[in-house]
Amino acid sequence: MKTLYDKIWDAHVVVPETDAPAIIYIDIHLIHEVTTPQAFSGLKKRGLRVRRTGRTFGTMDHSIPTSSRSLSGFDEMAANQVRTLAENCAEFGVPLYDLNSARQGIVHVIGPELGLTQPGRTLVCGDSHTSTHGAFGALAHGIGTSEVEMVLATQCLLQRKSKNYRVNFDGPLQPGVTAKDMILALIAKIGTGGGTGHVFEFTGSAVRALDMDARMTICNMSIEGGARAGLIAPDDTTFEYVAGREFAPKGRDWDEALARWKKLPSDDGAHFDQSVTIDAASLEPMITYGTNPGMAIPLTARVPAPSTPEDVQALRYMALEPGQELLGHPIDVVFIGSCTNSRLSDLRNAAGLLRGRKVNPRVRMLVVPGSYEVKRQAEAEGLDRVFKEAGAEWREAGCSMCIAMNGDSVPAGKTSVSTSNRNFEGRQGKGARTLLASPLTAAASAVEGRVADPRRFA
Protein backbone atom coordinates (compact mmCIF):
# COMPACT_ATOMS: atom_id res chain seq x y z
CA MET A 1 0.00 0.00 0.00
CA LYS A 2 1.46 3.30 -1.13
CA THR A 3 0.78 6.96 -0.67
CA LEU A 4 0.42 9.34 -3.60
CA TYR A 5 3.94 10.56 -2.82
CA ASP A 6 5.33 7.00 -2.76
CA LYS A 7 3.78 6.31 -6.17
CA ILE A 8 5.19 9.41 -7.88
CA TRP A 9 8.57 8.85 -6.26
CA ASP A 10 8.76 5.20 -7.35
CA ALA A 11 7.81 6.09 -10.91
CA HIS A 12 10.70 8.58 -11.18
CA VAL A 13 13.60 6.63 -9.69
CA VAL A 14 16.39 6.42 -12.27
CA VAL A 15 18.96 4.99 -9.85
CA PRO A 16 17.68 3.79 -6.45
CA GLU A 17 19.01 5.13 -3.19
CA THR A 18 22.08 3.36 -1.80
CA ASP A 19 24.71 5.11 0.28
CA ALA A 20 24.17 7.86 -2.24
CA PRO A 21 20.77 9.54 -2.62
CA ALA A 22 18.46 8.28 -5.37
CA ILE A 23 18.69 9.85 -8.80
CA ILE A 24 15.18 11.11 -9.55
CA TYR A 25 13.96 12.13 -12.99
CA ILE A 26 12.46 15.60 -13.33
CA ASP A 27 9.64 15.95 -15.87
CA ILE A 28 9.28 19.74 -15.88
CA HIS A 29 11.74 22.46 -14.92
CA LEU A 30 10.51 26.05 -14.65
CA ILE A 31 13.07 28.82 -14.54
CA HIS A 32 13.02 32.57 -13.85
CA GLU A 33 15.48 35.44 -13.82
CA VAL A 34 16.56 35.51 -10.16
CA THR A 35 17.80 32.00 -9.36
CA THR A 36 19.28 30.97 -12.74
CA PRO A 37 22.12 33.26 -13.91
CA GLN A 38 24.74 31.51 -11.77
CA ALA A 39 23.39 28.10 -12.87
CA PHE A 40 23.83 28.95 -16.56
CA SER A 41 27.31 30.31 -15.78
CA GLY A 42 28.07 26.93 -14.21
CA LEU A 43 26.87 25.08 -17.32
CA LYS A 44 29.04 27.27 -19.55
CA LYS A 45 32.07 26.63 -17.35
CA ARG A 46 31.49 22.89 -17.69
CA GLY A 47 30.83 23.13 -21.41
CA LEU A 48 27.45 21.43 -20.97
CA ARG A 49 24.12 21.95 -22.75
CA VAL A 50 20.57 21.81 -21.35
CA ARG A 51 19.71 18.11 -21.52
CA ARG A 52 15.98 18.41 -22.33
CA THR A 53 15.10 21.81 -23.75
CA GLY A 54 11.49 20.67 -24.26
CA ARG A 55 11.15 20.04 -20.53
CA THR A 56 12.50 23.42 -19.42
CA PHE A 57 10.45 26.62 -19.63
CA GLY A 58 11.38 30.14 -18.63
CA THR A 59 9.49 33.24 -17.68
CA MET A 60 10.13 36.57 -15.95
CA ASP A 61 8.32 37.38 -12.72
CA HIS A 62 10.35 38.29 -9.62
CA SER A 63 12.24 41.47 -10.43
CA ILE A 64 10.17 42.90 -13.30
CA PRO A 65 8.07 46.06 -13.13
CA THR A 66 4.28 45.74 -12.80
CA SER A 67 3.54 49.37 -13.68
CA SER A 68 4.16 48.54 -17.35
CA ARG A 69 5.61 45.71 -19.40
CA SER A 70 8.59 47.79 -20.46
CA LEU A 71 12.04 47.73 -18.90
CA SER A 72 13.03 51.16 -20.20
CA GLY A 73 14.05 53.40 -17.35
CA PHE A 74 13.73 50.47 -14.91
CA ASP A 75 16.28 49.51 -12.21
CA GLU A 76 19.44 48.70 -14.20
CA MET A 77 20.46 45.68 -12.10
CA ALA A 78 17.03 44.10 -12.43
CA ALA A 79 16.92 44.87 -16.16
CA ASN A 80 20.34 43.27 -16.54
CA GLN A 81 19.13 40.14 -14.75
CA VAL A 82 16.11 39.93 -17.05
CA ARG A 83 18.31 40.38 -20.14
CA THR A 84 20.67 37.69 -18.83
CA LEU A 85 17.79 35.21 -18.65
CA ALA A 86 16.75 36.07 -22.22
CA GLU A 87 20.33 35.60 -23.47
CA ASN A 88 20.74 32.32 -21.62
CA CYS A 89 17.42 30.94 -22.89
CA ALA A 90 18.34 31.93 -26.46
CA GLU A 91 21.82 30.41 -26.18
CA PHE A 92 20.61 27.15 -24.65
CA GLY A 93 17.39 26.72 -26.64
CA VAL A 94 14.99 27.09 -23.71
CA PRO A 95 11.51 28.44 -24.55
CA LEU A 96 10.99 31.75 -22.77
CA TYR A 97 7.75 33.57 -22.04
CA ASP A 98 9.16 37.07 -21.79
CA LEU A 99 7.52 40.42 -21.16
CA ASN A 100 6.14 40.49 -24.70
CA SER A 101 4.53 37.08 -24.37
CA ALA A 102 0.84 36.47 -23.71
CA ARG A 103 1.94 33.48 -21.60
CA GLN A 104 4.16 35.47 -19.19
CA GLY A 105 3.38 35.42 -15.50
CA ILE A 106 4.42 34.10 -12.12
CA VAL A 107 6.02 30.67 -12.67
CA HIS A 108 3.52 28.96 -10.39
CA VAL A 109 0.57 30.54 -12.14
CA ILE A 110 1.62 29.86 -15.73
CA GLY A 111 2.76 26.24 -15.23
CA PRO A 112 -0.78 25.07 -14.48
CA GLU A 113 -2.32 27.49 -17.01
CA LEU A 114 -0.23 26.04 -19.82
CA GLY A 115 -1.04 22.48 -18.81
CA LEU A 116 2.62 21.78 -17.98
CA THR A 117 1.60 20.87 -14.44
CA GLN A 118 0.03 17.42 -14.66
CA PRO A 119 -0.83 14.72 -12.15
CA GLY A 120 1.98 12.28 -11.42
CA ARG A 121 4.72 14.52 -12.80
CA THR A 122 7.84 15.72 -11.01
CA LEU A 123 8.34 19.45 -11.31
CA VAL A 124 11.01 21.73 -9.85
CA CYS A 125 11.90 25.40 -9.92
CA GLY A 126 14.39 27.61 -8.14
CA ASP A 127 11.66 28.99 -5.95
CA SER A 128 10.35 27.59 -2.69
CA HIS A 129 6.69 28.08 -3.67
CA THR A 130 7.01 25.41 -6.34
CA SER A 131 5.02 23.36 -3.85
CA THR A 132 1.99 25.09 -5.48
CA HIS A 133 1.93 22.55 -8.33
CA GLY A 134 1.27 19.74 -5.84
CA ALA A 135 -2.40 20.76 -6.07
CA PHE A 136 -2.53 18.63 -9.23
CA GLY A 137 -1.02 15.57 -7.59
CA ALA A 138 2.40 16.47 -9.04
CA LEU A 139 5.51 16.12 -6.88
CA ALA A 140 6.80 19.67 -6.97
CA HIS A 141 9.31 21.49 -4.83
CA GLY A 142 11.73 24.36 -4.70
CA ILE A 143 15.45 23.92 -5.34
CA GLY A 144 18.56 26.04 -4.97
CA THR A 145 20.65 27.38 -7.82
CA SER A 146 23.18 24.48 -7.65
CA GLU A 147 20.25 22.14 -8.16
CA VAL A 148 18.93 24.30 -11.02
CA GLU A 149 22.29 23.73 -12.72
CA MET A 150 22.03 20.01 -11.92
CA VAL A 151 18.59 19.70 -13.51
CA LEU A 152 19.57 21.78 -16.55
CA ALA A 153 22.58 19.51 -17.09
CA THR A 154 21.08 16.11 -16.25
CA GLN A 155 17.25 16.46 -16.02
CA CYS A 156 17.72 14.70 -12.67
CA LEU A 157 18.09 15.50 -8.99
CA LEU A 158 19.90 13.69 -6.20
CA GLN A 159 17.26 13.13 -3.55
CA ARG A 160 16.61 11.25 -0.37
CA LYS A 161 13.00 10.34 0.09
CA SER A 162 10.97 12.46 2.52
CA LYS A 163 8.41 11.16 5.00
CA ASN A 164 4.64 11.20 4.48
CA TYR A 165 2.54 13.67 6.48
CA ARG A 166 -1.25 13.57 6.13
CA VAL A 167 -3.17 16.79 6.75
CA ASN A 168 -6.89 16.15 6.91
CA PHE A 169 -9.49 18.92 6.68
CA ASP A 170 -12.99 17.64 7.30
CA GLY A 171 -16.29 19.46 7.27
CA PRO A 172 -17.72 22.26 5.13
CA LEU A 173 -16.12 25.71 5.27
CA GLN A 174 -18.25 28.50 6.69
CA PRO A 175 -19.07 31.48 4.44
CA GLY A 176 -16.16 33.95 4.33
CA VAL A 177 -13.60 31.21 5.11
CA THR A 178 -11.26 30.19 2.29
CA ALA A 179 -8.30 28.00 1.39
CA LYS A 180 -5.94 30.71 2.67
CA ASP A 181 -7.52 30.45 6.10
CA MET A 182 -7.17 26.65 6.03
CA ILE A 183 -3.44 26.73 5.35
CA LEU A 184 -2.78 29.54 7.85
CA ALA A 185 -4.66 27.52 10.47
CA LEU A 186 -2.45 24.50 9.75
CA ILE A 187 0.80 26.47 10.02
CA ALA A 188 -0.40 28.16 13.21
CA LYS A 189 -0.98 24.67 14.63
CA ILE A 190 2.25 22.91 13.62
CA GLY A 191 4.69 25.84 13.32
CA THR A 192 6.97 26.88 10.47
CA GLY A 193 9.22 23.87 11.01
CA GLY A 194 6.39 21.39 11.67
CA GLY A 195 6.64 19.70 8.28
CA THR A 196 10.44 19.64 7.94
CA GLY A 197 11.59 16.42 6.28
CA HIS A 198 8.06 15.60 5.12
CA VAL A 199 5.75 15.90 2.14
CA PHE A 200 2.21 16.93 3.05
CA GLU A 201 -0.80 15.25 1.54
CA PHE A 202 -3.95 17.33 2.03
CA THR A 203 -7.06 15.19 2.32
CA GLY A 204 -10.65 15.38 3.55
CA SER A 205 -14.00 16.65 2.39
CA ALA A 206 -13.05 20.32 2.73
CA VAL A 207 -10.11 19.82 0.35
CA ARG A 208 -12.14 17.81 -2.16
CA ALA A 209 -14.71 20.62 -2.30
CA LEU A 210 -12.11 23.23 -3.35
CA ASP A 211 -11.56 24.36 -6.94
CA MET A 212 -8.04 24.17 -8.42
CA ASP A 213 -7.18 27.81 -7.64
CA ALA A 214 -7.97 27.23 -3.97
CA ARG A 215 -6.08 23.93 -3.90
CA MET A 216 -3.04 25.76 -5.29
CA THR A 217 -3.31 28.31 -2.46
CA ILE A 218 -3.07 25.49 0.09
CA CYS A 219 -0.20 23.61 -1.54
CA ASN A 220 1.62 26.91 -2.19
CA MET A 221 2.14 27.51 1.51
CA SER A 222 3.28 23.94 2.34
CA ILE A 223 6.80 25.34 2.47
CA GLU A 224 5.72 27.83 5.15
CA GLY A 225 4.92 24.79 7.29
CA GLY A 226 8.41 23.42 6.60
CA ALA A 227 7.41 20.79 4.03
CA ARG A 228 9.15 21.11 0.67
CA ALA A 229 6.12 19.74 -1.12
CA GLY A 230 2.38 19.41 -0.57
CA LEU A 231 0.09 17.13 -2.57
CA ILE A 232 -3.60 16.78 -3.29
CA ALA A 233 -4.83 13.62 -4.99
CA PRO A 234 -6.08 14.31 -8.53
CA ASP A 235 -9.82 13.94 -9.15
CA ASP A 236 -12.43 15.12 -11.65
CA THR A 237 -11.86 18.75 -10.60
CA THR A 238 -8.19 18.33 -11.53
CA PHE A 239 -8.86 16.54 -14.83
CA GLU A 240 -11.39 19.16 -15.91
CA TYR A 241 -8.86 21.92 -15.24
CA VAL A 242 -6.06 20.25 -17.21
CA ALA A 243 -8.17 19.10 -20.19
CA GLY A 244 -7.61 21.07 -23.37
CA ARG A 245 -4.70 23.19 -22.14
CA GLU A 246 -1.79 23.86 -24.48
CA PHE A 247 0.57 21.18 -23.18
CA ALA A 248 -2.08 18.75 -21.90
CA PRO A 249 -2.25 15.35 -23.58
CA LYS A 250 -4.78 15.16 -26.41
CA GLY A 251 -6.93 12.42 -27.98
CA ARG A 252 -5.73 8.90 -27.22
CA ASP A 253 -2.85 10.26 -25.13
CA TRP A 254 -5.43 11.95 -22.93
CA ASP A 255 -7.33 8.71 -22.36
CA GLU A 256 -4.12 6.92 -21.47
CA ALA A 257 -3.02 9.71 -19.15
CA LEU A 258 -6.39 9.76 -17.43
CA ALA A 259 -6.23 6.02 -16.77
CA ARG A 260 -2.76 6.50 -15.25
CA TRP A 261 -3.78 9.51 -13.18
CA LYS A 262 -6.76 7.71 -11.67
CA LYS A 263 -4.38 5.20 -10.09
CA LEU A 264 -2.39 7.90 -8.29
CA PRO A 265 -4.43 8.54 -5.10
CA SER A 266 -3.03 7.04 -1.89
CA ASP A 267 -4.15 3.46 -1.29
CA ASP A 268 -6.51 2.85 1.61
CA GLY A 269 -4.42 2.04 4.65
CA ALA A 270 -1.21 3.51 3.20
CA HIS A 271 1.25 4.50 5.92
CA PHE A 272 1.72 8.12 6.96
CA ASP A 273 4.57 8.91 9.33
CA GLN A 274 2.61 11.79 10.81
CA SER A 275 -0.93 13.07 10.56
CA VAL A 276 -3.06 15.90 11.80
CA THR A 277 -6.77 16.62 11.48
CA ILE A 278 -8.31 20.06 11.42
CA ASP A 279 -12.03 20.64 11.78
CA ALA A 280 -12.67 22.81 8.73
CA ALA A 281 -16.22 23.63 9.78
CA SER A 282 -15.01 25.44 12.88
CA LEU A 283 -12.41 27.57 11.05
CA GLU A 284 -12.68 31.35 10.98
CA PRO A 285 -10.91 33.76 8.65
CA MET A 286 -7.26 33.82 9.78
CA ILE A 287 -4.72 36.62 9.94
CA THR A 288 -1.07 36.80 10.99
CA TYR A 289 0.10 39.15 13.71
CA GLY A 290 3.84 38.37 13.79
CA THR A 291 6.85 37.85 11.58
CA ASN A 292 6.45 34.30 10.40
CA PRO A 293 3.40 32.59 8.90
CA GLY A 294 2.98 30.40 11.98
CA MET A 295 2.10 33.49 14.00
CA ALA A 296 -1.52 33.43 12.85
CA ILE A 297 -4.80 33.72 14.75
CA PRO A 298 -8.52 33.76 13.96
CA LEU A 299 -9.54 37.25 12.87
CA THR A 300 -11.64 37.76 16.00
CA ALA A 301 -8.93 36.58 18.43
CA ARG A 302 -6.50 38.72 20.39
CA VAL A 303 -2.73 38.90 19.92
CA PRO A 304 -1.30 36.19 22.18
CA ALA A 305 1.20 36.91 24.95
CA PRO A 306 4.79 36.29 23.81
CA SER A 307 6.42 33.09 25.04
CA THR A 308 9.86 33.34 23.39
CA PRO A 309 12.36 36.15 22.70
CA GLU A 310 11.40 35.73 19.05
CA ASP A 311 7.75 36.50 19.90
CA VAL A 312 8.81 39.60 21.81
CA GLN A 313 10.88 40.82 18.88
CA ALA A 314 8.00 40.05 16.47
CA LEU A 315 5.50 42.15 18.44
CA ARG A 316 8.03 44.95 18.77
CA TYR A 317 8.61 44.92 14.99
CA MET A 318 4.87 44.81 14.28
CA ALA A 319 4.15 47.49 16.93
CA LEU A 320 1.44 45.29 18.44
CA GLU A 321 0.61 44.63 22.09
CA PRO A 322 -0.30 41.28 23.65
CA GLY A 323 -4.06 41.06 24.20
CA GLN A 324 -4.76 43.58 21.46
CA GLU A 325 -7.54 42.93 18.92
CA LEU A 326 -6.43 42.98 15.30
CA LEU A 327 -9.94 43.81 14.06
CA GLY A 328 -10.02 47.57 13.66
CA HIS A 329 -6.20 47.89 13.55
CA PRO A 330 -5.36 50.72 11.11
CA ILE A 331 -3.65 49.73 7.87
CA ASP A 332 -1.93 51.61 5.05
CA VAL A 333 -1.54 49.18 2.15
CA VAL A 334 -3.53 46.27 0.72
CA PHE A 335 -1.83 43.88 -1.70
CA ILE A 336 -3.81 41.34 -3.67
CA GLY A 337 -1.47 39.13 -5.64
CA SER A 338 1.45 36.63 -5.44
CA CYS A 339 1.66 32.94 -6.35
CA THR A 340 -0.58 32.30 -3.33
CA ASN A 341 -3.62 34.40 -4.25
CA SER A 342 -3.44 36.03 -7.70
CA ARG A 343 -5.61 33.71 -9.75
CA LEU A 344 -8.96 34.47 -11.32
CA SER A 345 -11.05 33.15 -8.43
CA ASP A 346 -8.98 35.18 -5.95
CA LEU A 347 -9.61 38.32 -7.99
CA ARG A 348 -13.31 37.45 -8.28
CA ASN A 349 -13.54 37.07 -4.50
CA ALA A 350 -11.92 40.45 -3.90
CA ALA A 351 -13.88 42.20 -6.65
CA GLY A 352 -17.14 40.70 -5.39
CA LEU A 353 -16.63 42.43 -2.08
CA LEU A 354 -15.37 45.69 -3.60
CA ARG A 355 -18.12 46.07 -6.20
CA GLY A 356 -19.96 49.34 -5.50
CA ARG A 357 -17.63 50.20 -2.63
CA LYS A 358 -14.56 52.42 -2.30
CA VAL A 359 -11.07 51.74 -1.00
CA ASN A 360 -10.58 53.86 2.11
CA PRO A 361 -8.60 57.01 1.19
CA ARG A 362 -5.88 56.17 3.74
CA VAL A 363 -5.14 52.90 1.93
CA ARG A 364 -3.06 52.23 -1.17
CA MET A 365 -4.45 49.10 -2.78
CA LEU A 366 -2.49 47.16 -5.39
CA VAL A 367 -4.09 44.36 -7.40
CA VAL A 368 -1.52 42.34 -9.34
CA PRO A 369 -2.81 39.47 -11.47
CA GLY A 370 -0.65 36.34 -11.43
CA SER A 371 -0.27 36.14 -15.18
CA TYR A 372 -1.01 37.95 -18.40
CA GLU A 373 -3.72 35.34 -19.01
CA VAL A 374 -5.33 35.95 -15.60
CA LYS A 375 -5.25 39.67 -16.39
CA ARG A 376 -6.90 39.10 -19.77
CA GLN A 377 -9.66 36.93 -18.26
CA ALA A 378 -10.25 39.35 -15.39
CA GLU A 379 -10.58 42.23 -17.85
CA ALA A 380 -12.97 40.20 -20.00
CA GLU A 381 -15.19 39.90 -16.91
CA GLY A 382 -14.81 43.57 -16.05
CA LEU A 383 -13.01 42.91 -12.75
CA ASP A 384 -10.37 45.52 -13.63
CA ARG A 385 -13.12 48.17 -13.74
CA VAL A 386 -14.39 47.12 -10.32
CA PHE A 387 -10.91 47.53 -8.84
CA LYS A 388 -10.20 50.82 -10.61
CA GLU A 389 -13.58 52.32 -9.75
CA ALA A 390 -13.01 51.38 -6.12
CA GLY A 391 -9.71 53.26 -6.22
CA ALA A 392 -7.26 50.34 -6.46
CA GLU A 393 -4.29 50.12 -8.84
CA TRP A 394 -4.64 47.45 -11.54
CA ARG A 395 -1.19 46.18 -12.51
CA GLU A 396 0.70 43.97 -14.93
CA ALA A 397 1.51 40.39 -13.90
CA GLY A 398 4.45 39.61 -11.59
CA CYS A 399 5.54 38.81 -8.04
CA SER A 400 5.43 42.49 -7.13
CA MET A 401 4.88 43.37 -3.48
CA CYS A 402 5.20 39.80 -2.23
CA ILE A 403 8.98 39.99 -2.46
CA ALA A 404 9.37 43.74 -3.10
CA MET A 405 12.34 43.36 -5.44
CA ASN A 406 10.88 45.53 -8.19
CA GLY A 407 10.10 48.75 -6.35
CA ASP A 408 6.54 47.69 -5.39
CA SER A 409 7.01 47.87 -1.63
CA VAL A 410 5.41 48.83 1.67
CA PRO A 411 7.11 51.86 3.28
CA ALA A 412 8.96 51.41 6.59
CA GLY A 413 6.66 51.50 9.60
CA LYS A 414 3.54 51.05 7.45
CA THR A 415 1.16 48.11 7.79
CA SER A 416 -0.15 46.03 4.91
CA VAL A 417 -2.85 43.40 4.67
CA SER A 418 -1.37 41.10 2.05
CA THR A 419 -2.61 37.98 0.30
CA SER A 420 0.99 36.80 -0.18
CA ASN A 421 2.75 34.06 1.75
CA ARG A 422 5.44 35.59 3.97
CA ASN A 423 5.30 38.15 6.75
CA PHE A 424 9.03 38.00 7.51
CA GLU A 425 10.71 41.18 8.72
CA GLY A 426 11.46 43.34 5.72
CA ARG A 427 9.82 40.98 3.25
CA GLN A 428 7.60 43.66 1.71
CA GLY A 429 10.21 46.38 2.16
CA LYS A 430 12.61 47.41 4.91
CA GLY A 431 10.61 48.04 8.08
CA ALA A 432 7.31 46.99 6.43
CA ARG A 433 4.72 45.31 8.66
CA THR A 434 2.78 42.53 6.95
CA LEU A 435 -0.52 40.94 7.99
CA LEU A 436 -1.20 37.86 5.85
CA ALA A 437 -4.82 37.12 5.04
CA SER A 438 -7.22 35.95 2.33
CA PRO A 439 -8.31 38.09 -0.64
CA LEU A 440 -11.72 38.49 1.05
CA THR A 441 -10.20 39.79 4.29
CA ALA A 442 -7.80 41.99 2.32
CA ALA A 443 -10.64 43.54 0.30
CA ALA A 444 -12.78 44.12 3.41
CA SER A 445 -9.82 45.76 5.14
CA ALA A 446 -9.17 47.99 2.12
CA VAL A 447 -12.72 49.34 2.36
CA GLU A 448 -12.54 50.08 6.07
CA GLY A 449 -8.90 51.23 6.21
CA ARG A 450 -8.59 48.87 9.15
CA VAL A 451 -8.38 45.12 9.58
CA ALA A 452 -11.97 44.05 8.85
CA ASP A 453 -14.05 40.90 8.89
CA PRO A 454 -15.31 40.01 5.38
CA ARG A 455 -18.31 38.21 6.88
CA ARG A 456 -19.73 41.61 7.79
CA PHE A 457 -19.93 42.46 4.07
CA ALA A 458 -21.96 39.41 3.09
Next chain:
Amino acid sequence: MKISSRIVVVPQENIDTDQIIPARFLKVTDKIGIGRHLFEDRPEFQVEKGFDILVAGDNFGCGSSREHAVWALKDFGFKAVISTSFADIFRQNSLKNGLLPVAVDSRTHALLKPGVLVTIDLASQTLSIEGGPTVTFPIDSFSKTCILEGLDEIGYILKHDTAISAYEQRN
Protein backbone atom coordinates in the same frame (compact mmCIF):
# COMPACT_ATOMS: atom_id res chain seq x y z
CA MET B 1 37.96 19.03 7.04
CA LYS B 2 38.53 20.47 10.49
CA ILE B 3 37.20 23.84 11.57
CA SER B 4 38.37 25.39 14.81
CA SER B 5 37.07 28.80 15.76
CA ARG B 6 35.42 30.91 18.38
CA ILE B 7 31.72 31.22 17.69
CA VAL B 8 29.29 34.03 16.85
CA VAL B 9 25.87 33.41 18.37
CA VAL B 10 22.51 34.67 17.09
CA PRO B 11 20.13 33.19 19.65
CA GLN B 12 16.95 33.69 17.62
CA GLU B 13 14.85 30.82 16.24
CA ASN B 14 13.34 30.59 12.73
CA ILE B 15 15.85 32.90 11.06
CA ASP B 16 14.57 32.96 7.50
CA THR B 17 16.58 33.51 4.34
CA ASP B 18 15.07 36.99 3.96
CA GLN B 19 16.91 37.91 7.19
CA ILE B 20 20.12 36.30 5.99
CA ILE B 21 20.02 38.21 2.70
CA PRO B 22 17.16 40.59 1.88
CA ALA B 23 15.51 40.20 -1.54
CA ARG B 24 16.74 43.55 -2.87
CA PHE B 25 20.24 42.04 -3.07
CA LEU B 26 19.11 39.17 -5.29
CA LYS B 27 19.37 41.13 -8.54
CA VAL B 28 22.95 39.97 -9.08
CA THR B 29 24.03 37.61 -11.84
CA ASP B 30 27.12 36.32 -10.00
CA LYS B 31 28.12 35.49 -6.41
CA ILE B 32 30.93 37.98 -5.99
CA GLY B 33 31.00 40.07 -2.82
CA ILE B 34 27.48 39.07 -1.77
CA GLY B 35 28.69 38.56 1.83
CA ARG B 36 28.74 42.31 2.44
CA HIS B 37 24.93 42.22 2.61
CA LEU B 38 24.76 39.34 5.11
CA PHE B 39 22.17 40.19 7.81
CA GLU B 40 22.13 43.74 6.43
CA ASP B 41 18.73 44.56 7.95
CA ARG B 42 19.50 42.84 11.28
CA PRO B 43 22.41 44.88 12.69
CA GLU B 44 21.26 43.92 16.19
CA PHE B 45 22.50 40.38 15.48
CA GLN B 46 26.02 41.89 15.72
CA VAL B 47 27.51 39.31 13.38
CA GLU B 48 31.19 40.18 13.02
CA LYS B 49 33.91 39.03 10.68
CA GLY B 50 36.79 36.85 11.80
CA PHE B 51 34.83 33.79 12.92
CA ASP B 52 34.36 30.52 11.03
CA ILE B 53 31.34 29.24 12.92
CA LEU B 54 27.88 30.78 13.33
CA VAL B 55 25.48 29.46 15.98
CA ALA B 56 21.76 30.17 15.53
CA GLY B 57 18.39 29.07 16.92
CA ASP B 58 16.11 26.29 15.71
CA ASN B 59 14.83 25.97 12.09
CA PHE B 60 17.61 28.10 10.63
CA GLY B 61 17.26 29.07 6.95
CA CYS B 62 13.51 28.65 6.62
CA GLY B 63 11.57 30.40 3.87
CA SER B 64 12.87 31.15 0.41
CA SER B 65 15.05 28.71 -1.55
CA ARG B 66 17.55 31.46 -2.43
CA GLU B 67 21.04 29.94 -2.47
CA HIS B 68 22.25 33.53 -2.12
CA ALA B 69 21.78 33.00 1.64
CA VAL B 70 24.45 30.31 1.66
CA TRP B 71 26.71 32.25 -0.71
CA ALA B 72 26.45 35.28 1.61
CA LEU B 73 27.36 33.24 4.70
CA LYS B 74 30.30 31.64 2.87
CA ASP B 75 31.51 34.88 1.31
CA PHE B 76 31.36 36.55 4.72
CA GLY B 77 33.72 33.88 6.00
CA PHE B 78 31.61 31.23 7.70
CA LYS B 79 32.48 27.59 7.14
CA ALA B 80 29.84 26.04 9.40
CA VAL B 81 26.49 26.88 10.98
CA ILE B 82 25.32 25.16 14.16
CA SER B 83 21.64 24.92 15.09
CA THR B 84 19.18 22.44 16.54
CA SER B 85 17.59 22.06 13.08
CA PHE B 86 17.75 23.44 9.55
CA ALA B 87 15.10 24.02 6.91
CA ASP B 88 15.33 21.35 4.18
CA ILE B 89 16.22 23.52 1.18
CA PHE B 90 18.76 25.55 3.16
CA ARG B 91 20.49 22.37 4.34
CA GLN B 92 20.71 21.07 0.76
CA ASN B 93 22.05 24.39 -0.49
CA SER B 94 24.64 24.48 2.31
CA LEU B 95 25.97 21.01 1.62
CA LYS B 96 26.28 21.80 -2.08
CA ASN B 97 28.50 24.75 -1.22
CA GLY B 98 30.62 23.11 1.48
CA LEU B 99 29.05 25.16 4.28
CA LEU B 100 28.54 22.60 7.06
CA PRO B 101 25.05 22.54 8.62
CA VAL B 102 25.76 21.01 12.04
CA ALA B 103 22.65 19.95 13.98
CA VAL B 104 23.06 19.37 17.74
CA ASP B 105 20.60 18.63 20.54
CA SER B 106 19.26 21.47 22.64
CA ARG B 107 21.44 20.57 25.64
CA THR B 108 24.62 20.92 23.57
CA HIS B 109 23.21 24.03 21.90
CA ALA B 110 22.75 25.65 25.31
CA LEU B 111 26.51 25.33 25.97
CA LEU B 112 27.37 27.35 22.87
CA LYS B 113 27.86 30.78 24.39
CA PRO B 114 29.41 33.66 22.43
CA GLY B 115 33.19 33.42 22.14
CA VAL B 116 33.44 29.75 23.09
CA LEU B 117 36.07 27.82 21.10
CA VAL B 118 34.51 25.03 19.05
CA THR B 119 36.19 22.43 16.84
CA ILE B 120 34.20 20.65 14.14
CA ASP B 121 35.72 17.58 12.52
CA LEU B 122 33.74 16.41 9.50
CA ALA B 123 35.61 13.11 9.07
CA SER B 124 34.70 11.89 12.55
CA GLN B 125 31.44 13.93 12.61
CA THR B 126 32.36 15.36 15.99
CA LEU B 127 31.95 18.75 17.56
CA SER B 128 34.16 19.60 20.56
CA ILE B 129 33.48 22.47 22.90
CA GLU B 130 36.57 23.81 24.69
CA GLY B 131 36.31 22.88 28.35
CA GLY B 132 33.14 20.95 27.54
CA PRO B 133 31.90 17.79 25.89
CA THR B 134 32.58 16.31 22.48
CA VAL B 135 29.41 15.24 20.68
CA THR B 136 28.70 13.63 17.33
CA PHE B 137 26.47 15.15 14.68
CA PRO B 138 24.60 13.61 11.74
CA ILE B 139 25.41 14.45 8.15
CA ASP B 140 24.33 12.89 4.88
CA SER B 141 26.99 10.26 4.08
CA PHE B 142 27.05 11.13 0.37
CA SER B 143 27.37 14.87 1.01
CA LYS B 144 30.18 14.13 3.46
CA THR B 145 32.07 12.19 0.80
CA CYS B 146 31.47 14.93 -1.74
CA ILE B 147 32.89 17.58 0.58
CA LEU B 148 35.83 15.55 1.88
CA GLU B 149 36.88 14.18 -1.52
CA GLY B 150 35.82 17.14 -3.64
CA LEU B 151 33.40 14.89 -5.56
CA ASP B 152 31.25 16.77 -8.05
CA GLU B 153 27.55 15.86 -7.86
CA ILE B 154 26.73 16.76 -11.46
CA GLY B 155 29.68 14.67 -12.59
CA TYR B 156 28.39 11.83 -10.42
CA ILE B 157 24.93 11.94 -12.05
CA LEU B 158 26.41 12.15 -15.56
CA LYS B 159 28.24 8.87 -14.89
CA HIS B 160 24.74 7.34 -14.85
CA ASP B 161 23.96 8.70 -18.30
CA THR B 162 23.03 5.25 -19.63
CA ALA B 163 20.46 4.80 -16.86
CA ILE B 164 19.03 8.26 -17.52
CA SER B 165 18.76 7.61 -21.26
CA ALA B 166 17.12 4.25 -20.56
CA TYR B 167 14.61 5.97 -18.29
CA GLU B 168 13.87 8.52 -21.00
CA GLN B 169 13.33 5.71 -23.53
CA ARG B 170 10.82 3.99 -21.24
CA ASN B 171 8.83 7.12 -20.44
